[in-house]
Amino acid sequence: MAVLLDVKNLSVSFRTMHGEVKAVRDVSFELHEGENLAIVGESGCGKTVTSKAILRLHDRSGGIVSEGSEILFEGKNIVRMSRKEIGEIRGNGISMIFQDSMTSLNPTMVIGKQIAENILIHKKTGKGESLSQAKKLLELVNVPDAAERMNQYPHQLSGGLRQRVMIAMAIACNPKILIADEPTTALDVTVQAQILELLSDLQKQFGMSVILVTHDFGVVANFADRIQVMYAGSIVERGKKEEIFSDPKHPYTWALLKSIPGRHQGHKGELYSIRGTPPDLLLPLEHCPFSPRCEYCMPICKKRRPEEKYMTETHGIACWLTHEKAPRVDNPLKIGGEARAR
Amino acid sequence: MPDNMPLLSVKNLCKYFPAGRGVLRAVDNVSFDIRQGETFSLVGESGCGKTTCGRTLLGVYTPTSGEVYYNGTDISTFSKREKKLFGKKAQMIFQDPYSCLDPRMTIGSIIQEGMKVHFDLSASERQNKAEEILRKTGLRADFASRFPHELSGGQRQRVGIARALALEPDFIVCDEPIASLDVSIQAQIINLLIKLQQEMGLSYLFISHDLSVVRHISDRIGVMYLGGIVESAPAEEIFRNPFHPYTQALFSSILSVDSDRSSGASRIKLEGEVPSPVNSPSGCKFRTRCKYAAEICSNISPELREIEKDHFAACHLINK
Numbered sequence: 001m002a003v004l005l006d007v008k009n010l011s012v013s014f015r016t017m018h019g020e021v022k023a024v025r026d027v028s029f030e031l032h033e034g035e036n037l038a039i040v041g042e043s044g045c046g047k048t049v050t051s052k053a054i055l056r057l058h059d060r061s062g063g064i065v066s067e068g069s070e071i072l073f074e075g076k077n078i079v080r081m082s083r084k085e086i087g088e089i090r091g092n093g094i095s096m097i098f099q100d101s102m103t104s105l106n107p108t109m110v111i112g113k114q115i116a117e118n119i120l121i122h123k124k125t126g127k128g129e130s131l132s133q134a135k136k137l138l139e140l141v142n143v144p145d146a147a148e149r150m151n152q153y154p155h156q157l158s159g160g161l162r163q164r165v166m167i168a169m170a171i172a173c174n175p176k177i178l179i180a181d182e183p184t185t186a187l188d189v190t191v192q193a194q195i196l197e198l199l200s201d202l203q204k205q206f207g208m209s210v211i212l213v214t215h216d217f218g219v220v221a222n223f224a225d226r227i228q229v230m231y232a233g234s235i236v237e238r239g240k241k242e243e244i245f246s247d248p249k250h251p252y253t254w255a256l257l258k259s260i261p262g263r264h265q266g267h268k269g270e271l272y273s274i275r276g277t278p279p280d281l282l283l284p285l286e287h288c289p290f291s292p293r294c295e296y297c298m299p300i301c302k303k304r305r306p307e308e309k310y311m312t313e314t315h316g317i318a319c320w321l322t323h324e325k326a327p328r329v330d331n332p333l334k335i336g337g338e339a340r341a342r
Numbered sequence: 343m344p345d346n347m348p349l350l351s352v353k354n355l356c357k358y359f360p361a362g363r364g365v366l367r368a369v370d371n372v373s374f375d376i377r378q379g380e381t382f383s384l385v386g387e388s389g390c391g392k393t394t395c396g397r398t399l400l401g402v403y404t405p406t407s408g409e410v411y412y413n414g415t416d417i418s419t420f421s422k423r424e425k426k427l428f429g430k431k432a433q434m435i436f437q438d439p440y441s442c443l444d445p446r447m448t449i450g451s452i453i454q455e456g457m458k459v460h461f462d463l464s465a466s467e468r469q470n471k472a473e474e475i476l477r478k479t480g481l482r483a484d485f486a487s488r489f490p491h492e493l494s495g496g497q498r499q500r501v502g503i504a505r506a507l508a509l510e511p512d513f514i515v516c517d518e519p520i521a522s523l524d525v526s527i528q529a530q531i532i533n534l535l536i537k538l539q540q541e542m543g544l545s546y547l548f549i550s551h552d553l554s555v556v557r558h559i560s561d562r563i564g565v566m567y568l569g570g571i572v573e574s575a576p577a578e579e580i581f582r583n584p585f586h587p588y589t590q591a592l593f594s595s596i597l598s599v600d601s602d603r604s605s606g607a608s609r610i611k612l613e614g615e616v617p618s619p620v621n622s623p624s625g626c627k628f629r630t631r632c633k634y635a636a637e638i639c640s641n642i643s644p645e646l647r648e649i650e651k652d653h654f655a656a657c658h659l660i661n662k
Contacts, residue, residue, distance in 0.1 A: 042524040042525065042526065043524050144614070158615055159388075160615070161615075188387040188388055188551060189387075189551065189553065189592065189595045189596055189597075190387060190591065190592060190595045190612060191387075192595070192597065193595040193597065193609050194611075196597070197609075215524060215525065216597070217525075217599050218554075218596070218597035218598045218599055219597050221597070221598070221599045221600075222597045245599065255526065256525060256526065257599065259525050259526045259528070259529035260525060260529075260554065260599060261529075261532065261554045261555050261557070261558035261559075262554065262558075262598070262599065262600065265558070267558065267577070267578065268536050268558065268559065269558075270533050270536075271529035271532055271533055271558070272529060273526055273527075273529040273530040273533060274526040277494065
């Protein structure tokens with residue numbers, strides 16, 4: 001599959017009263033045509049900052065993208081684009097949907113107009129034509145009574161419908177990439193499943209690539225093709241879905257999978273919890289960022305940052321345990337007798 | 343108290359709110375029991391009335407009709423002194439650990455506030471007790487002098503739990519206590535709740551929409567839809583063998599690490615959205631979205647009946 005987006009050595013930091021918070025640290029990854037790439041991690045790991053950097057949404061929030069960072073989309077570096085050029089890409093080549101649909105939609109504008117706005121700007125069609133396209137889009141995302149909904153305000157819709165409206169806006173100009181930042185976190189399970197199925201259908205229909213940002217391994221297990229696990233601003237493990245779920249190699253991935261309640265602990269049994277807290281992102285972190293919390297920490301882990309090592313072409317791990325001289329540690333999820341993954 | 347008497351018993355509880363010209367039936371004819379040392383969970387989608395139910399049973403709202411019995415006594419007949427005692431014995435833990443703590447109070451004074459009302463203790467005794475409770479919830483004693491903004495989300499949730507424990511309750515309503523936390527922190531809080539229950543014999547009413555957590559922590563589960571309980575059963579039983587069409591649909595929507603939607607595992611799709619509780623359907627409230635709906639469903643509202651031992655469902659179409 002062809003590479004659609006190539007992120008190289010992306011670093012993003014924010015200046016604060018206490019110093020420079022390095023939220024994303026030297027992250028590189030590729031997005032292929034038609035695939036669903038999930039970025040997983042806990043709050044503050046840099047997953048949202050990474051995805052927003054792709055559309056340069058940090059320009060006005062004080063985020064500083066460091067010198068050597070490159071984000072190549074169709075051969076052009078997004079980091080160096082003029083405001084006009086990036087304006088052409090936003091909502092057209094790459095679009096984004098956010099977690100909180102209530103605050104992301106304009107409360108003073110009926111939704112038909114909001115969807116048409118995007119088409120009006122990028123396709124330069126007339127007003128009437130844009131509106132009729134907006135209605136078609138609402139039907140496409142399965143909003144019932146689309147004609148009526150066109151004239152309603154966001155507060156008149158339920159959370160699930162608002163998220164559908166957001167998706168309609170995002171796909172209005174047939175983007176090549178759709179970035180979905182926690183699209184279903186605020187929704188109920190039944191609605192969550194509907195929205196994710198819709199995204200997956202649209203992805204197949206239009207051949208879009210999707211970057212799915214989430215903290216929910218359940219969502220990832222059902223909808224992602226490839227997974228990147230982030231911790232403290234870096235990617236600690238990446239691979240195809242099967243590789244991450246059936247053969248995870250990084251202790252942090254193990255810890256995350258183990259802490260999900262499931263059959264493997266027994267009813268009311270103790271859940272695994274990671275000791276300590278994530279590191280302070282003001283620090284340079286020249287060692288492995290997970291080492292203070294890691295059960296398998298070795299002396300080297302506290303001194304040097306591990307290089308990412310590839311087990312297969314797609315499965316990369318940034319951990320000293322993969323070093324040939326390191327002791328062999330087996331996946332603790334398998335030792336328990338019942339591996340969670342297929 | 344006889345052994346088989348539940349600690350808390352809810353009978354035909356209703357809570358309606360005025361909504362313009364209509365009436366919003368937030369909780370409609372709900373009955374359940376919670377036994378000593380047991381966790382009963384209410385699950386369901388947003389707006390199904392789980393939180394209102396929890397609050398009504400603590401006396402935050404006055405019920406429109408129906409009764410809540412605590413140790414066999416109707417709480418609405420309580421004298422002033424008994425009411426105060428009930429306020430001490432029944433506590434609540436909230437969803438949002440940010441807004442449920444007063445930002446201008448230290449952690450110590452937050453925990454001691456209730457003690458001032460309910461216990462006859464000197465200032466130093468209170469302080470010692472607060473520190474002991476902080477340790478019990480996994481925090482250091484010196485947290486007592488800190489303010490909420492200095493704490494992380496998980497630590498704040500521990501303070502919320504400590505505040506509830508300070509009054510030595512025997513019943514706690516946990517209203518989505520882990521919804522706003524990361525997975526690894528969630529695990530810590532769930533472990534803490536289970537540990538405290540085992541040590542102190544607490545009973546929980548656990549309100550959550552996270553079904554995998556509910557399955558892990560609960561003894562019994564009640565599934566709510568539009569203000570009513572549609573099914574209730576022991577935790578493993580209800581997950582293994584859900585009877586009610588709504589429960590089946592709800593559980594089939596769970597995206598767990600063990601399921602794989604892309605490989606064809608299918609979800610039971612529900613048509614449309616949850617109807618408004620102001621204008622809920624006649625008869626069975628689920629009938630508008632139920633693929634099995636028959637004529638009887640629109641005329642008569644189904645009562646919860648025991649289909650198998652301890653397994654109740656409110657549906658006309660389930661045969662024994």
